Amino acid sequence: MSPAEPDRPGFLLPLLLLAGFRTLIDDLHTELARTGGHPELRPLHGFVLQAVGPSGTTATELGRRLGISKQAAGKTIDRLVAAGYLERVDDPRDARRKIVRMTDRGRDGLRRSAEIFDELRDRWVGALGADRVAAIEDDLHLLAAANLHRLDVPGWLGG
Template sequence: MTNPSGDEPGFALPLLLFAGFRTLIDRLHAELAAQGHPDLRPAHGFALQAIGRAGTTASELGRRLGVSKQAAGKTADRLEALGYVERVDDTHDARRKLVRLTPHGVDALVRSAQIFDELRAEWAQTLGPQRLRDMEAGLRTMTPGNFFRLDAPGWFTS
């Protein structure tokens, strides 16, 4: 259904944006599974990004993901069981434990970056490089400066 002006209805925009996001994420995870990471789920990707190379505490992980410390702890437990993270003593505060990426976790992030580059190249081939750059520029214009937020898991469930 289009408006009399020929434009899509307003509700179609977020659905199309989400469909594009979902298409990219589903393709990413299919390729990650083929490359040795079959147990990773989209929420795990947000968590691995939030943990980062320096590691973090469960409390900070929860803040970054927009979930409770307990929910972040459960996510860290699952990632630890899968071999993507480990818990280590914080050298700055003996009372704290850090959640830190293992080499397997780093490998997943490195492969994800490579796969996203390949997927972007496919989009550029299909849409045309300039059209894709224009779409990205338009999205940057319309999104806040901190658009790389990792709190989508908490946002979807709150």
């Protein structure tokens, strides 16, 4: 195994990957605020909306999916309920429990995010070329963990 090239130390790769991720997420939220009608959405909120899913969940389950405590999940739910992205409803199977589910505004935020991600990918294609962007994606598919849709990043980063 050869050591890293002097101008490409090993620690640079994760920093560049994180910077690329951060650039895409920052650009997404700039566009969501500018054109998408969702200026209050933050990076954590996208993970939360994805973790709630189309059929809803409980605060306990949401915390588990995100890798955060039930209390932290509850505070985030409160913020997204107040902003109109989530709602709490009675669980039809157990009146003691509440189900958290997306509102139309929450579904619109996710839909608009997906559209903007397509636009951002197109920008990267314009800057790097379609072949290079596809090669980056192919290489990351090869090297990254199999579960692309892990939603526990908030807990992983915070824990």
